[in-house]
Amino acid sequence: MNNAVSKLKEYMQKFQQYETIENLLYWDLSTMTPEKGVESKADAIGYISTEAFRLSTSDEYGALLKELSTPEQFEQLDDALKVTVQRELRNYERFVRVPEDFYTEYVTCKARSQKAWEAAKKADDYSLYAPHLDKIISMTKQYVHYMEPELPPYEVLIDMFEEGMDTYTIDRIFDELKEGLRPLLAKIKESKQPDLSALKGTYDIPAQKKLQELLLSYIGFDFSMGAVAESEHPFTTGIGSGDVRVTNHFREDDPIAAIFSAIHEGGHAIFDQNISPVYENTVVRQVNLMGLHESQSRFYENILGRNRNFWTPLYEKIGDLLPQFRNIPFETFYRAINEVKPSLIRIDADEVTYCLHIILRYEIERAIFNDEVTTEELPSLWNDKMEELLGIRPSTDAEGILQDTHWSDGSFGYFPSYLLGSVYDGMFLEQIEKELGSIDELLAQGKIMEITKWLNKNIHQNGSLYTSAEVIQRICQKEISAKPLLNYFNRKYSEIYSL
Ligand code: ZN
Numbered sequence: 001m002n003n004a005v006s007k008l009k010e011y012m013q014k015f016q017q018y019e020t021i022e023n024l025l026y027w028d029l030s031t032m033t034p035e036k037g038v039e040s041k042a043d044a045i046g047y048i049s050t051e052a053f054r055l056s057t058s059d060e061y062g063a064l065l066k067e068l069s070t071p072e073q074f075e076q077l078d079d080a081l082k083v084t085v086q087r088e089l090r091n092y093e094r095f096v097r098v099p100e101d102f103y104t105e106y107v108t109c110k111a112r113s114q115k116a117w118e119a120a121k122k123a124d125d126y127s128l129y130a131p132h133l134d135k136i137i138s139m140t141k142q143y144v145h146y147m148e149p150e151l152p153p154y155e156v157l158i159d160m161f162e163e164g165m166d167t168y169t170i171d172r173i174f175d176e177l178k179e180g181l182r183p184l185l186a187k188i189k190e191s192k193q194p195d196l197s198a199l200k201g202t203y204d205i206p207a208q209k210k211l212q213e214l215l216l217s218y219i220g221f222d223f224s225m226g227a228v229a230e231s232e233h234p235f236t237t238g239i240g241s242g243d244v245r246v247t248n249h250f251r252e253d254d255p256i257a258a259i260f261s262a263i264h265e266g267g268h269a270i271f272d273q274n275i276s277p278v279y280e281n282t283v284v285r286q287v288n289l290m291g292l293h294e295s296q297s298r299f300y301e302n303i304l305g306r307n308r309n310f311w312t313p314l315y316e317k318i319g320d321l322l323p324q325f326r327n328i329p330f331e332t333f334y335r336a337i338n339e340v341k342p343s344l345i346r347i348d349a350d351e352v353t354y355c356l357h358i359i360l361r362y363e364i365e366r367a368i369f370n371d372e373v374t375t376e377e378l379p380s381l382w383n384d385k386m387e388e389l390l391g392i393r394p395s396t397d398a399e400g401i402l403q404d405t406h407w408s409d410g411s412f413g414y415f416p417s418y419l420l421g422s423v424y425d426g427m428f429l430e431q432i433e434k435e436l437g438s439i440d441e442l443l444a445q446g447k448i449m450e451i452t453k454w455l456n457k458n459i460h461q462n463g464s465l466y467t468s469a470e471v472i473q474r475i476c477q478k479e480i481s482a483k484p485l486l487n488y489f490n491r492k493y494s495e496i497y498s499l
Helices: 003-031 035-056 059-068 079-096 100-123 130-147 153-161 167-190 205-219 255-273 290-304 315-321 323-327 330-336 353-369 378-390 415-436 439-444 448-458 468-476 483-496
Strands: 226-230 236-238 244-248
Touching: 003 035, 003 059, 003 079, 003 226, 003 236, 003 244, 035 079, 059 079, 100 130, 130 153, 153 167, 153 353, 153 415, 167 353, 167 415, 167 483, 205 226, 205 255, 205 315, 205 448, 236 255, 244 255, 255 290, 255 448, 290 415, 290 439, 290 448, 290 468, 315 323, 353 378, 353 415, 415 439, 415 448, 415 468, 415 483, 439 448
Parallel strands: 226 244
Antiparallel strands: 236 244
16 A cells, blocks of 8 residues: 555544544533533543644644645545545645634633523523623634635535535525425415324333334444433434434423434434444545435435324234324324424424524524624514514514524534435435335335435445535436425325315
């Protein structure tokens, strides 16, 4: 092996070790750490991530990446190493342009802002958060300007979460969705809402955990390379190779929330568990394409998990674990998991109105980065957009602008990836049905593994070798469009609501 390539692999191995340690600490912090142990874990995470950052921005590493990107060296690399060199060099060049004292101040500002957001949300008082948010916004603009002085800041942010994506494409897709959803939601509003009172009750938590295990195995989660635990907010993380873990949050009065969190995180985990081992020690094994990752969790959660036929082989088994389900008619359960109703909180929204929650955030982020709105005006802009898009108006900021954590840590540009994930799903669904036949039939026959295998082969095994747009082009031979998602919504909800 070429000397520079083996050096690159050594770096990659080191980064992977740092990442394993950091993720393991983070996993422990979120699931197990007692109150008094929090600070030392947080310190250790800070230490290890600073070490990794130093290594990835060192002069020596930069020189190596530049050497490997010269045409004569670059042409000899395989595809995964080409992607590795390109992505690493781009990140290297972005990060070395950020002055170290600015970066330290930014990190501290983010930590303070998150604390202020928590307090403001609890007290339902935007004024406690506004000065911090103001600072985060101006620092994020500056941060991105350091990294890419020639590019509009919001484009850079979008690209950081979904490589290759831009606002031109997002505008086109989101406008298509806004237009397409309006008539559907109007019709649903006019129609009869289901009676879901049969679901009220208290559900045993150990039994909910057994149900989670059953569901994860059923959809293809591999317990020989994965584990589960509990945390305040469900998440998925890889800890070194051969180990992908998910968490869930259980409530006695709401088994459905835990069921769908399990399926959602299971989708993320199945993606990571099936990345081909040939990509060890390259960036391909890490999927930082948030839209593509979200497309997989949402495919399992919504396209499969909210399909009537998904539950045909399973419904009786739920009743065995949670006996209350024996008294809940299947139809009531099916209506409950597909109830479309405008609501104030994004994370509780159904799959249809969820789209509008994201469009709202995207439009506000655009306004922030085009300097069209001040921090003081944000709560009323939020409420006006809620009314315009969903027809309801929050009565407090806790139900409005204070509900999400993303902006408090500078993650502007992240929200669109959730909805892009669903848009990709519409396209994947169309293609799967072309190749494998009706998804309803496969699910009704309990052949979900045929779908999982299709996703493994066409998407998961490649990790982040291709950008989302490339994945879609390769699989569907089309550019990204919201039409398949709209077709899916119209078909499904016309039947459910007898439209
Ligand atoms: Zn997710």
